[in-house]
Amino acid sequence: MIILTFILFLALSANLCLGVIVYFTNRHRRVNQAFLLSAFLMVLWLCANILILNSSEESQAIFHINLASAISSCLPTSFQLLRLAIKFPNASRRQISNRCKYQLLLNFIAVALCFLPAFTESVEFPNPENSINIAKPNYGPAFIFFLIYMLGSIFALSINVIKDRKTLQGSKRLELDFLIFACLSGLVVGIFLGTIVGLITQSANSVPVANAGSVLTVSGIVAYGISVHRILTVSALLQRISAYALVVVFLGIVYYLTFYVASTLFELLGIGLAGPSHFISTLTVAFCMLPARQRFLRATEKIFTPFNIFNVQSVLKEAGEIFQSVTTSAALLQHFYALLSEAYKTDKLHILIKQNNQYVETDISPELKFQLPADNPITSLLKKIHEPISSDHLTRIRQTSEICSAIKSLNCYEVSVAAGIYSKSQIIGLILLAPKNKNQIYDKIEQDTLQILCNQFAVALENARLYTAMQDSKIQNEIMLDQLASGVVVASPNRKITLFNNEAQKITGIGEKNAIGENIAVLPREIHLALEVTLENENGVRNIDATLYPDEDSEDFPKYIRISSAFLFGHDGKPMGALLVFTDITELKALEEQVRRSDQLSSVGTLAAGMAHEIKNPLVTIKTFTQLLPRRYNDEDFRKDFSSLVAHEVERIDGIVNELLSFSKPAKPHLVPMDVQETVDQTLKLIHEQLSQNNIKLKNNCKADKSDIFGDAKLLSQAFINLALNAIDAIGENGTLTVGTLNCAYRFANGDTPDRAVTRKCIRIQITDNGKGIARENLQKIFDPFFTSKSEGTGMGLSVAHGIISEHHGVIEVDSEPGRGTTFYLYMPLLEEKVAG
Structure with missing residues (x-):
């Protein structure tokens, strides 16, 4: 008796806790209030069952049986109220009561019937000598009317639920599905426990256990269906329950068989200890657990596929194939949009990418484009909770101004689910899904998968942007290199040419096919040596002039080039090779020679103007003696002085002129x-x-x-x-x-x-x-x-x-x-x- 009382006490405690937790999840929501009433009635019913168990006198037993029956008559009414609260979430308590007034009236009559003398005429204690002696009632005529009321109430509840399920959509329909699933599961659990325990004990002692199991099953499933923020659909929940049940059965069989085989072997070996057998069985179960779980999950997914179970594995596999193929941002967005549309069975979704201070819809979306400001309520809530939000599920939790604003915003844009695309703890984009086709909701599996896809997409988008930038940079660099007026050569540390632009080909006369991948020795000697020195010393050279001589059979003239080089290191400090830039300065050399010649002449003019006096002095002397020569020609001393002086002055003038002429002559070094x-x-x-x-x-x-x-x-x-x-x-x-x-x-x-x-x-x-x-x-x-x-x-x-x-x-x-x-x-x-x- 104590064991049965303890089981019922645990059941009613758990049921009471569920009712309180669900109520305070969102105490202003009518569904939560209706569930608290149902949970409280089931707690009272379990209390009455405990009183029946502990009744030792006939009068006490009759009263407690009548009390339990009266409380049980209220349960269909509470489920009707719960149904109406699901159907009319914004209705007041009075409005819900008015819609259920006939049920309440019949319920009041049924309660009254339960306390009539004709309801329970007597009780029997079939096992007076047994410690577990549960009273067995003998019902009177009033019980028949009570039974008719209970069957009619259950039938009416079933009809109403089926009708409502056809008209309701989204989360309302899902909550009704969980109500149906809870009632059926409670019935199955009650029959199962009652039958199994009854067969084992060969008595009515199974009834309290069955009652406790039924109550916990019904309360647990309904509480999950109306209060959990992100829930599974009924089919998905059944699939998981079936998979784990099969895993438990399988592992139990594995443990039993392993223990049996190990025990038999140890007995043959003369080892009578059971410990090793248990240890081997435990290890076997541990190794089989994960493979068994995966296999049974896949098996049950195939079984429940007709019920539109979301196939996570195939979606993630397809997404991985898309994300692994590095491509441009536009192509990635297009493939990701198609993947989401097919996986989530929706014809309307939006992928918004952050640009400046707003989220802008991508060009690949066929719908009308719209924008969201960066500080919109949806984004603000996503930053806070870091998981997808749904208008259906946000109503289940305690309402705050932030949540109410997010719900209003989701409804305004006709969005069912919003998920953030996170990169470095920042939301760089949003994915907005419209309501699903066939009036279904996005359950926990789909929302969790959506967030995983968003996280992978953020990485893929960043890679795509880098790839796009790299491709643009590559094209830009190629264009710049090809347009450069200087030759550019890049060589790896192992002396292989990795870059050889158009100007380098033009100056050297070597084609790109004959240079790329070849050793630097194929280059002209001066360029080869400059690269070799740079690679050997890991240090560049600057502004080195060199001459490229043509082949002996060629009619080309030598080319003058100017070389600069640098040694390249990676971000990690590892050598990357050498960069060499050389410019054809042949024309510059010719121009420089012309300018040098012009500058020489300019300098000669400047010097000549200053040296005119130096030339003029000897000329004056020569002129003076020349004028005196006719008159003093017969003077021998004068002629001697004249000849000597004129020769000296002429030599002096000749020296000055020769200096200027030699200075002005063009000369090569x-x-x-x-x-x-x-x-x-x-x-x-x-x-x-x-x-x-x-x-x-x-x-x-x-x-x-x-x-x-x-x-x-x-x-x-x-x-x-x-x-x-x-x-x-x-x-x-x-x-x-x-x-x-x-x-x-x-x-x-x-x-x-x-x-x-x-x-x-x-x-x-x-x-x-x-x-x-x-x-x-x-x-x-x-x-x-x-x-x-x-x-x-x-x-x-x-x-x-x-x-x-x-x-x-x-x-x-x-x-x-x-x-x-x-x-x-x-x-x-x-x-x-x-x-x-």
Whole structure:
């Protein structure tokens, strides 16, 4: 008796808890209120069953049986109220009661019948000596009317539920399905428990157990159907229950068979302990659990397929195939839209992608486009709960202003389910599904699957965007590379050519097919060596001039190129190869030679104007003696002096003219050992007259002990004169020009071996003026061709000087301060060997 009482007490406690939990889930909802009433009546009915179990006197037993019957007569009425609350969720309690007034009247009569003497005439205690002695009632004539009322109420409830199910849609219809499913399941469980326990005990002791099982089954299923936020459909729930039931039965059989076989073997071995048998059986069940679950789930899915069970596996498999194929954003959206339409059996859905401060529908959706602001109620709720929301299911939970706004917004757009597309905890898009066809709802499985698809889609969309950007960047880079006026070569660390643009093909005469994938040795020697040096030292070279010589049989002229390179590292610091850029400067070289010639002539004109006085003096002397010669021709001493003086002055004029002519002649660099100090001295002589005319003092600080270099005297003279004339122009008048030399060591970045810096002994030539100086913003531009800050001039003087010094493997550095003057330092390598550095 105590065991049966305990079972009933557990059942009524669980039932009471269910009623309270469902009520407070949304206490303003009529369905939740109606369920609380039903749960309370079932609790009272179980309490009456406990009283019957513990009745020891006939009068007590009769009263408790009548009480239990009266309470049970209210249960069909409570289910009618629950049905009406489902059908009319916005109706008041009075309106629902008016619709059920005849049922309430009959219920009142039935309750009255239960307490008539003619309802329970007597009771019997069939087992007075047994501890479990349940009273057996003997019903009177009034019980017949009670039975008619109960059968009629159940029949009327069934008819009303069937009619309502045909007219209701969505969640209302699903809740009615769960009500039907709960009643049928409660009946099955009651019969099953009553029959099994009855067969085992061979008595009526099974009735309390059956009652407890029925009540818990009915309450549990109805509570699930009306209160859970996201629920399964009845068919999906049955499928899962069937699968797990089959798993339990299968594992039970496996455990029993394993235990039987193990026990038999241990007995044959003389081991009488049962522990090892249990251990082996448990291990066997553990290994069989997961495969059995998967197999039975797939088997039951096939069985329940006609009931429109959502096939999660096939949908996720198809989605995986779509997402794994990296494609453009537009194609991905199109495939994803088709997948959702087919999987969720809806003709209307929207995929919105965030753009700026709003969510915009994609172009592939056939429906009328609409937009949502970024702070709309749907998005706000999705950010908070991170799971799909449904207008049908939001009404089940406690209503807040945020939830009410979301429901209103979903209904406004005729949306049944909304899911967020999350990326890095941010909603980058929304998926809105219209109500399903055939008046069905989106259950928990479909919503969970939708969120999984959204999460995978977010990753795929990001990949698609990156792929699209990469393709656009690739096309842009290819176009840019092909349009570049410079040749570009990229080589991998294993010396294979990976990039070879059009200009590189044009300059080298090597086709792309003969270069890509080949060793860098197929390239011209100068380019090959520059790449080899860059790859070997993992350090680039800059502005190295080289000459590409044609084949002996070719009629082409040599090409002059300028090379720069860089070594490439990945984001992880691993070597990626070398990039080499080279430009055809053949035309530039020719133009530079023309400009240099023009600049020479310009310098000659400037010097000639200043040296006219030097030529004029001997001419005046010759003229004077020539005028005196006719009158003093017979004077032998005069003739001797005249011959000597004229020869001397003519030689003097010839020397000046030869210097100008040699300076003005075009010349190509021809580096030979020379004394650069002599060229400096000669330059000072050539500019002497310009210094005198502008009243500029010359300060000679030449202190270098060694001045032998490889050079071209004519070119260096041009460079020195350009720098000196530039300094004279900067001084104007009444200033000082300082020219000096000294020996030092200098680290040349572009010496004879331009791949790395080399420290060499050198001569430093200094040209300093105290003129107006150079503005700081112009210091980086003074050696650019055609750059000048003067109103007159070509702007090529310093550029030509820089080119000449570079051809001599020298370096020009400039130090200037506006208002205080400018100093040019020329570093020229001596003929000595390199020093360590």
